[in-house]
Amino acid sequence: MKIKAKAKPEFDKYWYYRNSVQAPDNDVQFLRETYKEIRGKDPVTLREDFCGTFAISCEWVKMGSKFKAYGVDLDSEPILYGLSHYLPQLAPAQRERVKILQENVLNPGLPKADVIAAMNFSHFIFKDRSVMKSYMHNAYATLNSGGIFVCDVFGGSQCYEANEEATEHKTHTYYWDQENYEPISGNALFHIHFKPKGQKKIEKVFTYDWRLWSIPELREMLRETGFRKTHVYWEGTTRSGEGNGIFTRSEKGEDCQAWIAYVVGEK
Numbered sequence: 001m002k003i004k005a006k007a008k009p010e011f012d013k014y015w016y017y018r019n020s021v022q023a024p025d026n027d028v029q030f031l032r033e034t035y036k037e038i039r040g041k042d043p044v045t046l047r048e049d050f051c052g053t054f055a056i057s058c059e060w061v062k063m064g065s066k067f068k069a070y071g072v073d074l075d076s077e078p079i080l081y082g083l084s085h086y087l088p089q090l091a092p093a094q095r096e097r098v099k100i101l102q103e104n105v106l107n108p109g110l111p112k113a114d115v116i117a118a119m120n121f122s123h124f125i126f127k128d129r130s131v132m133k134s135y136m137h138n139a140y141a142t143l144n145s146g147g148i149f150v151c152d153v154f155g156g157s158q159c160y161e162a163n164e165e166a167t168e169h170k171t172h173t174y175y176w177d178q179e180n181y182e183p184i185s186g187n188a189l190f191h192i193h194f195k196p197k198g199q200k201k202i203e204k205v206f207t208y209d210w211r212l213w214s215i216p217e218l219r220e221m222l223r224e225t226g227f228r229k230t231h232v233y234w235e236g237t238t239r240s241g242e243g244n245g246i247f248t249r250s251e252k253g254e255d256c257q258a259w260i261a262y263v264v265g266e267k
């Protein structure tokens with residue numbers, strides 16, 4: 001009898017992505033705490049724009065029976081992955097409270113929410129100021145009264161040059177590769193590569209063609225689109241000068257090679 005060789009498991013890019021860059025439990029904690037700090041009460045509904053595999057939405061509904069989440073993404077591929085990998089991990093009652101829409105975040109009529117979040121710098125895809133402003137305007141229009149818009153942003157001197165950073169994990173190496181930075185447009189091209197242990201490096205698993213927006217630009221656009229206040233949440237540092245993962249409201253940041261922050265707009 002001929003024994004067939006076992007098929008090599010297909011490379012699961014979203015598994016590597018999840019285990020390299022995502023921390024949906026930290027994200028929901030930050031979103032909930034930030035809303036509570038501003039509003040003095042819990043939020044109920046989250047809209048996760050650019051949701052991809054909607055890991056944050058799945059984490060949001062785990063917080064309790066009142067929490068509801070909507071995810072919005074253009075691309076069926078990550079949505080289908082989330083539907084087959086993350087949604088089934090939820091209890092049936094939790095699943096009922098997650099709704100996913102394959103839509104453009106620029107479309108009118110998206111579901112209303114207390115918190116609208118654009119995470120992992122996804123909004124950097126809008127390179128044109130007028131398009132970014134129409135996105136923010138759309139978020140403003142669909143926030144419940146007193147709602148907040150939250151997006152993340154990165155910067156630092158390292159962002160203005162080509163470089164590749166490798167991070168070792170138990171099962172693989174994750175590479176964040178900045179191919180270039182073009183100062184006139186402010187655009188930069190990024191790639192994610194992975195090298196599973198004992199295997200060849202798999203190049204350009206994800207590619208991002210982004211404009212590197214600054215914190216003051218994002219705040220200005222939020223104010224121009226109607227948000228009554230904006231805040232910046234800046235990361236604290238450990239004794240050795242590394243980011244400590246704790247973000248607090250601040251009006252003064254410290255310049256460093258690479259930083260991540262959150263910009264928040266209040267409706």
Ligand SMILES: C[S@@+](CC[C@H](N)C(=O)[O-])C[C@H]1O[C@@H](n2cnc3c(N)ncnc32)[C@H](O)[C@@H]1O
Binds near residue numbers: 050051072073105125
């Ligand atoms: C950087 S990924 C981030 C996905 C997810 N937030 C995460 O952290 O895993 C950006 C996502 O935005 C989606 N996207 C890009 N432009 C969009 C648009 N105009 N409307 C909705 N989704 C969009 C892409 O399909 C992709 O899934």
